[in-house]
Amino acid sequence: MKQPKINRRDVLKGGAALGLAGAAPMFFTRNAYAASYLNDPGNAATVTLGFNVPQTGAYADEGADELRAYELAVQHINGEGDGGMLNTMQPSALKGNGILGKKVEYVTGDTQTKSDAARASAKRMIEKDGAVMITGGSSSGVAIAVQGLCQEAGVIFMAGLTHSNDTTGKDKRRNGFRHFFNGYMSGQALGPVLEKAYGKERNAYHLTADYTWGWTQEASIKASTENIGWKTNNTVKTPVGAGDFSQYITPVLNSGADTLILNHYGKDMINSLTQAVQFGLRDKNVNGNDFVIVVPLYSRLMAQGAGENVKGIFGSTNWHWSLPDEGSQAFVKSFGQAYGFPPSQAAHTCYVQALLYADACERAGTFMPCEVVGALEGHKFDGMGNGPTEYRAEDHQCFKDVLVVKGKENPSSQFDVLEVVEVTPRAQVEYAPDNEFFAGGDLGPCNNGSA
């Protein structure tokens, strides 16, 4: 753990500073010969990772859970605790002695769910704390902004929770990797389930968070629902962190729509769903159909926040703690022991990303970004909770099964709010790298950064 040094103010004394004026130009060439890539830990006994998560704002709950997962991952990589998924990961080069024999330390930053703040804190971690990898997310806008920064600076970015198609679509970068699934996959997985549950004759009304994630998810869901014969009544953009959605929900009542699709996440989803239920939407009957609500991207934290209101509502998720496989159970067990409750999907993806990065460094034998990129591209692994998974080399997107879930009617505990309806196989959600929803981007070359 590093800490900012903020004592010794006496150094401020002007005289000393003036005397050193002549030395200023040396900063241009600092470390020029010492390293071949940015923030090379060299012979140091430790290596620093940067965890950049929202600690304030609409996604703060997710951010807090992500941070817990990162701390757990660091413990496991360093050989502390019960090792979690280190024991189930296939293949694994990790030895439980840090990465490449160096103990892992970490620094944290608050993205505030704002691009500027997120980039500033990522820059601080790279420039001041010497972080060799940045990871985190919870808002795709932020993830894309930070991914761009890491590409320019020359460090690896392991995206946390980011669900926008653009992260590995038009805004993909060579130094950036995403384990989480995306809006298109949600659409592909949800389509057949919705058709089976609600039929072909539906009139859908979208409320959409007004940024890259909302836009791409709306487009993906719209395409897949229209594919099964649904009509799209209207699509309305709402600001992130609005708090009160009543002005957006009232028009739904008289729109003639019989389905409300909430492209919201975090506290926004909790608020909009709660208000939609309070306004009596679910008690209505339109065109002979019972009014239904769909939340394409679900998370247990949100479901918990929305309480009773999620019962019977369909959505998709990257992972759920109730999964029976060995990897999931190992992770849930060590997370539960450390914090007293099960991890969210955000925590899961962040934990996995940290392990995957550590493993890639071990396999590459270095922290040099371009070598790590090489080790991750096309890497196939298993035992991390999602079954067999592949990091596709063409766009750095992980391909794996997707879970379709439903709010549980009779929860057995406050955490048991979602039930898995279907595990959509990877083949059904896979797409070509130049799919229309992902076209226009270019990974570009990898960047080792200039030391």
Added chain:
Amino acid sequence: MNIMKSEIGMMVVFTIVILTMPLWLAPIGAGYPDLLQKFAIFGLFAIGYNILFGLTGYLSFGHAAFLGIGSYAAVWSFKLLTMNVLPAILFGVVCSGIFAFCIGYVSLRRSGIYFSILTLAFAQMSYNLAYSVLTPITNGETGLQLTINDPRILDAAVTSATGLPSTTLFGLSMSGYSGFYFCAVVLIIGFFIALRISRSPFGLVLKGIKSNQTRMKYTGFNTRPYMITAFVISGMYAGLAGSLMAVTDPLAGAERMQWTASGEVVLMTILGGAGTLVGPVLGAGLIKYFENIFSAFNDKSLHELFSFLPEILENGVVAIIRPFVGEGWHLMLGLLFMLIIIFLPGGVMKGIDRIKTKFGSKSEKPAEQSE
């Protein structure tokens, strides 16, 4: 303190202090390029803001709009023209100047609180435009970023496409320390211009407007064009700062235009000392320092910091300090701001003056006050 009164002396001292920042800020954990760049950029923003607020007394709550416009303009210059920073800066300053003229022309029909509210309304409109309405130009919440496929007409002949280009000054990369030194030079030039303005007949007229606008009118001055000029100049400074933000980090986001960002520059100016030359730079540095250093603390780092105390005491101290650092650093800032306003209404510069006079100084008067 004669050296502080002569223009050359003041510039020499200021230049040395700014250029050696990487050295004397390193021991307090602030000697890394991103924060140093922020010091220079927000220093410039505050200096410009002070030309309006410090000299004429008109409190604008909308200057973040010009900061954002400067950023967007600069990023578009990077996307369409060239990665060279000079056209970007020029483009940013001109665009924000034009916007400042339009907004100033309307807002300055009123004074006092009504002026402040008008500027706030305009800035909020700009923010909403950038956030959602003008998405094709601003890319909304995600922010405007460079892509490999941007045209970059002037660079097209020179570079072969190998990844994202970075911003340059005729080949010198504008990230890291070179970016800081570039911003620092711009800050020094900006400071010099502000110094000249404050000591010019034009500056005296602005101070006259702050002191007694009625008298100015009955003394034959047409105050409105003076106000508009001051507003445009400070708007151009904000645009310059915004374009420098894009130079050091080629991204423009709408949150840069939010009212909180406008409020921040007001805080910087008041904290440092409105109406003084150095005060705004000092205030900008203080606030950015607090933001970066205190927001980085978390439970673990606090416990390590106080680990020399007995455990019970350690936990107590950490529990008390915790709400004021990390994600709650705004509390700390609010507290600091309250203390300054209550005990040092003239800002930090006023405090320095007081100390000077108290300890048998040779300065004849509480100088620099009206600079």
Added chain:
Amino acid sequence: MSVEDTVLHIADVHKSFGGLHALSDIDLSVQKGTTHAIIGPNGAGKSTLLNVCIGRLIPDRGAVVFDGKELTGKSPHEINQAGVARVFQTPEIFTDLTVMDNVIVPILSKKDGSYKFNPMQNLAHRKDARDQAMELIEDVGLHPDDHAGSLSRGDKRRLELAMCLSQHPKLLLLDEPTAGMSRHDTNSTIELLKKIKERGMTKVVIEHDMHVVFSLADKISVLAEGKIIAEGTPEEVKANPVVQEAYLGG
């Protein structure tokens, strides 16, 4: 009296606020080089009349002609640039600035006009303005480096007078220049105003203090309830029975 000698001509001016006729049928001519006093009881309309002259109020009817040019409807700075300066009842000075800067500001207005963009010019190099200001400051007995806000009331008044004089106005309007002053200060102000008179500057003075009026004025107009009820030399006015009834006797 010839038309060319008339500096200020107030012709048939009406001004009412709601139902109250503040000014009605005012006809007044001020001759070049004279000191013209306007007296009258409180609420007679003296200040309203002055405000009409400097553009603060626009008359309902009638015109104010200064130096052959119509002032009605002009903005205050245009009226000042035409050559009219005003001393206010409570001194309007720049309390945040030094005495020197206070006097330089009106000189800049006179020299550079109502708007000039010269941000790169060094004020310290404006010797023309500084010398002239210094001379005036010495004339009124003040110190250039003092802060205007810390001056006594009498000194503030003197400073405002210096500021107005620095512009060499063709017409100087004074609104109760000795109000609230001690006898000593009043006398020194009278001396100062007499000195200005020797320079041939035209002045209009509104004053309560008869001592001041009779020591300065060449001509007096008596205002009551918005009308001019008498006009003439100090002796004529003193002897006028109407005035005695309306004002002096009352």
